[in-house]
Amino acid sequence: MSFVEKLGKGIQSVFGSYNERYVVKDVIPVVNKVNALEKEWMTLSDHELRGKTSEFKERLAKGQSLDDILPEAFATVREGARRTLGMRHYDVQLIGGIILHRGKIAEMVTGEGKTLVATSPAYLNALSGKGVYVVTVNDYLAKRDRDWMSTVYEFLGLTVGCIQSYMGPKERQKQYGCDITYGTNNEFGFDYLRDNMKMSMQDRSQGILNFAIIDEVDSVLIDDARTPLIISGPAEESSEKYYKAAKVVKQLKEGEDFELKEKEQLALLTDEGIEKAEKLVGVDSFYKGKNMDWPHHITQALRALHFFKHDVEYIKQKGEIVIIDENTGRPQPGRRWSDGLHQAIEAKEGLKLREENQTLATVTLQNYFRLFNKLAGMTGTAMTEAMEFHKIYELEVFAIPTNRPLARISHDDVIYGTEREKFGAIIREVMKYHSVGRPMLIGTISIEKSEELSAVLQARNIPHQVLNAKHHEKEAHIITNAGQLGSVTIATNMAGRGTDIVLGTFTHEELLEHWKRNGLAPKRLTVNDDKFEEKITRHWAKVYLKRDDDAPLDELQKELRETWDELALPDLRLCTKVSELNGLHIIGTERHDSRRIDNQLRGRSGRQGDPGSSRFFLSFEDALMRKFAPPTMIKMMQKLGMQDGQDIQHGMINRGIEKAQKKVEGFHFEMRKSLLDYDKVMDEQRKIVYDKRLKVLKGVDLREMVWTMMEERVEDTVYSTLPERLTGNEEDFVELCEWVKRKFNTEVKPSDIASRKIDETCQKILDILSKKYDQREKQLGKEMMDNLEKYILLDTIDSRWKDHLYAMDVLRSSINYEAYAQVDPKVAYKRKGYEYFDKMIVAVQEDVCEFIFKLEIEEPDMEQLGDIWNPSQFNHDELGVDFGGGNVDREAYEQAQVAASATAVQTIKRATPKVGRNDPCPCGSGKKHKKCCGKV
Structure with missing residues (x-):
């Protein structure tokens, strides 16, 4: 019976009903088709196998779909991998590949070969010529996976690129021009923002956002979702206020002058605290004129002092504050907290302040990845967040069974009263397993705890x-050796490490030497000793049984096996594999806020059916327990007879911890959802602006675009300037003529535009401006006029968009005060955000109308007409809110720049009847045209 047949029969216990129906009915039949082709594909020559790529492209061009060629394409990749890498896709890896191709999330446990899984859907979708992005969590993994898998892709005739953070624009274009491009979520997101700041099509990097496969999808779309990507520039702000605020807050008393809310990370000044802070700052009131930013400075300084700890949330490096990613423990150089928090921390540490930053372009990872035509992901832990994936991204999660049965043992948590007792128990556990040679991985949640534990182990000569974040350069080497004999590795937050821990091998002599160093074997014993078994058994009896008598070996060995079983130790004997010592043991020193992060730590052992185990050690002083366990818990336990150093192992406690984690996860989900609700306003506006900007870059209908803006401004101004009832009196039109002169640099007499109908007046003005437009185009020449239109539009859109982003930042930081007026801040933000956007659109139109006739220039070029995005003026920053490509090469970009039409200059006329600004919109919405389709 084949694997897929067995899977079909026993799948319900793995998948549950919905997964079962989908996989059995829709996926396994496709896997069977791939398997049926395997023998035939193995007979193909390398040339014939490589020729399949051209064949598939031709079939797609003739109308076949990707699904039509899927079985053959997957069979081609499987055979290509077998020939180039010596690796054959397991059936479960094909199942994962099909799930990814269909735009879903595949949950695959650590060690199941996710890197190889991605090759099949990546190859298949790259055949369309629209490009595929494979997204990883760091540069190292992106380069490693590209270098590793490119052998397969290139053997089959595809090109493979890799984006690295150090690359310049030209190199990025080259990498994006490949069929498949590897890179990190941040680099892809930042390149999207940079592309929408470029002044020509040739400078853009990414092509169509077609298909993205995200590795560690939960890390990217869940953990990083609260961190918007922001490209920022300097904004003026006095650094003295930050330093002064840092001194002031040290003199304020908690409970009297301010209150702290740890869960929300909020600092709230009391009335007494405000009065005291005002005196310390030296101002009459915080709520007058220039003093109104002081409350913000003081509260941020309080947060910096009490919530953000050195070696936990950040480290100091080369005189700068470097953020530590809370989920991965990695340093994030260049990334900064926003809203003045980063400067407050710099002031607290006595460092030189960097300038406050102004947002120039921003997008959340949530909204960036929602731009793709198709999105898929894979991870070892997604089921706990399945609801969020579905609600926010409309992505379904499917658990893929392991190729071999999981042999890892997950022990119950052990809970102690204090952290000191907990650390003592961890050290005893480490010494117990290290002595026999079993490797261990110890997970901590902060740098501080990892170094504290390291100091204790060092004192014990282990x-x-x-x-951790301070040693990330050695990460791959450390992880590679974490499965070797007797290895002990302390890791800060193992989430997203991406490197498998392979269990090591050794010789009998190496194992015996390890035992000798740890007192588990006589110093003079050798593996060739005739009485080896007797000597080492009696030695073990002294160590584990405290017996030093002449009891029969059989009796001692039986007692030893019982004792080892009680201690959860392997049956000791000479062996050559770590797997024979029960594999890698995981020790968790604290529960993370998210169950998923804990599961990722557990998942580091037991890969590919290897043995392994895990256990978490907790205390009532841990952060999670402090947040959600009653303060009286320890006292209650002591009354029930709990002694110092005594541990608790009870299902009720474990269920309580899981309940607490679910509360935190729910809290974080609401925060992410709140961010998405707020960013939805900006996302819609961003799409409109970036779409309009792209049309300008391509040179599409530039005159029509400018002319539409002129119509808008003329009609709005005519309606707002003239009285409702016109008599035809020329005096009514004097003010309007002056406006046309100011705005369009065009002389108009009242007699030229006087009329009894407003629409007729509008049309008369537009006819005059159309002739003026023709004259200007004739004067400059068609090509120069096209360039003038393009750069005026780009410069104006960019300038006004930058100002709009700043206004939205200010609005976002102050909108919560609407709650005091019994107004939902989200509703208020949406309403005011759209008001701001309407004003921005009007401002763009006003500027374009003014510049198009007034700007005097002989050679319009980027330097003269558009320097709003000077690269030297802004930072490649990713500012944390801490509550808060494709197959296109350079030639294609050049072709994408639409050449100007060489048609004769003529007055612009409508092909359809004119719709007045105040007429009902022809789309049928019931709104006025100027408030509906005529708005943008």
Whole structure:
């Protein structure tokens, strides 16, 4: 019976009803088709196999779909991988590939070969010529996976690129021009923003956002979703206020002058605190004129002092504050907290302040990845967030069974009263397993805890490695050796490490030497000793049984096996594999806020059916327990007879912890959802602006675009300037003539535009401006006029968009005060945000109308007409809100720049009847045209 047949029969226990129906009915039949082709594909020559790529492209061009060629394409990749890498896709890897191709999330446990899984859907979708992005969590993994898998792709005739953070614009264009491009979520997101700041099509990097496969999808779309990507520039702000605020807050008393809310990370000044702070700052009131930013400075300084700790949330590096990613423990150089928090922390640490930043372009990862035509992802832990994936991204999650049965043992949590007792228990556990040679991975949630634990191990002479934000350069080497004999590795937040821990091998002599160093074997014993078994058994009896008698070996060995079983130790004997010592043991030193992060730590052991185990050690002083366990919990336990150093292992406690984690996860979900609700306003506006900007870059209907803006301004001004009832009196039109002169640099007499109908007046003005437009185009020449239109539009849109982003930042930071007026801040933000956007649109139209006739220039070029995005003026920053490509090469970009039409200059006329600004919109919405389709 084949694997897929067995899977079909026993799948319900793995998948549950919905997964079962989908996989059995819709996926396994496709896997069977791929398997049926395997023998035939193995007979193909390398040339014939490579020729399949051209064949598939031709079939797609003739109308076949990707699904039509899927079985053959997957069979081609499987055979290509077998020939180039010596790796054959398992059936479960094909199942994962099909799930990814269909735009879903595949949950695959660690060690199941997710990197190889992605090759099949990536190859298939790249055949369309629209490009595929494979998204990883860091540069190292992007380069590693590209270098590893490019052998397969290139053997089959596809090109593979890789985006790295150090690359310049030209190199990025080259990488994006490949069929498949590897890179990090941040680099892809930032390049999207940069592309929408470029002044010509040739400078853009990304092509169509077609298909993205996200590795560690939960890390990217869940953990990083609260962090918008922001390209920012300097804004003026006095640094003295930050330093002064840092001094002031040290003199304020908690409970008297301010209150702290740890869960929300909020600092709230009391009335007494405000009065005291005003005196310390030296002002009469915080709520007068220039003093109104002081409350913000003081509260941010309080947050910096009490919530953001050195070596936990950040480290100091080369005189700068470097943020530590709370989920991965990685440093994030260049990334800064927004809203003045980063400067407040710099002031607290006595460092030189960097300038406050102004947003020039921003997008959340949530909204960036929602731009793709198709999105898929894979991870070892997604089921706990399945609801969020579905609600926010409309992505379904499917658990893919392991290729071999999972052999990892997950022990119950052990809970102690204090952190000191907990650390003592961890050290005893480490010494117990290290002595026999079993490798261990110890997960901590902060750099501070990892170094504290490291110091204790060092005092006990236990060799170990530390993997945290301070040592990330050695990460791959440390992880590679984490499965070797007796290895002890301390890691800060193992989430997203991306490197498998492979269990090591050794010789009998190496194992015996390890035992000798740890007191588990006589110093003079050798593996060739005739009485080896007797000598080492009696030695173990002294160590584990405290017996030093002449009891029969059989009796001692039986007692030893019982004792080892009680201690959860392997049956000790000479062996050559770590798997024979029960594999890698995971020790968690604290529960993370998210169950998923804990599961990622557990998932580091037990890969590909290897043995392994895990256990979490907790205390009532842990952050999670402090947040959600009653303060009286320890006292209650002591009354029930709990002694110092005594542990608790009870299902009720475990269920309570899981309940607490669910509360935190729910809290974080609401925060992410809130961010998305707010960003939805900006997302819609961003799409409108970027779409309009792209049309300008391509040179599409530039005159029509400018002319539409002129119509808008003329009609709005005519309606607002003239009285409702016109008599035809020329005096009514004097003010309007003056406006036309000011705005369009065009002389108009009242007699030229006087009429009894407003629409007729509008048309008369537009006819005059149309002739003026023709004259200007004739004067400059068609090509120069096209360039003038393009750069005026780009410069004006960019300038006004930048100002709009700043206004929206200010609005976002102050909108919560609407709650005091019994107004939902989100509703108020949406309403005011659209008001701001309407004003921005009007401002763009006003500027374009003014510049198009007034600007005097002989050679319009980028330097003269558009320097709003000077690269030296802004930072490649990713500002944290801490509550808060494709197959297109350079030639294609050049072809995408639409050449100007060489048609004769003529007056613009409508092909359809004119719709007045105040007429009902022809779309049928019931709104006035100027408030509906005529608005943008």
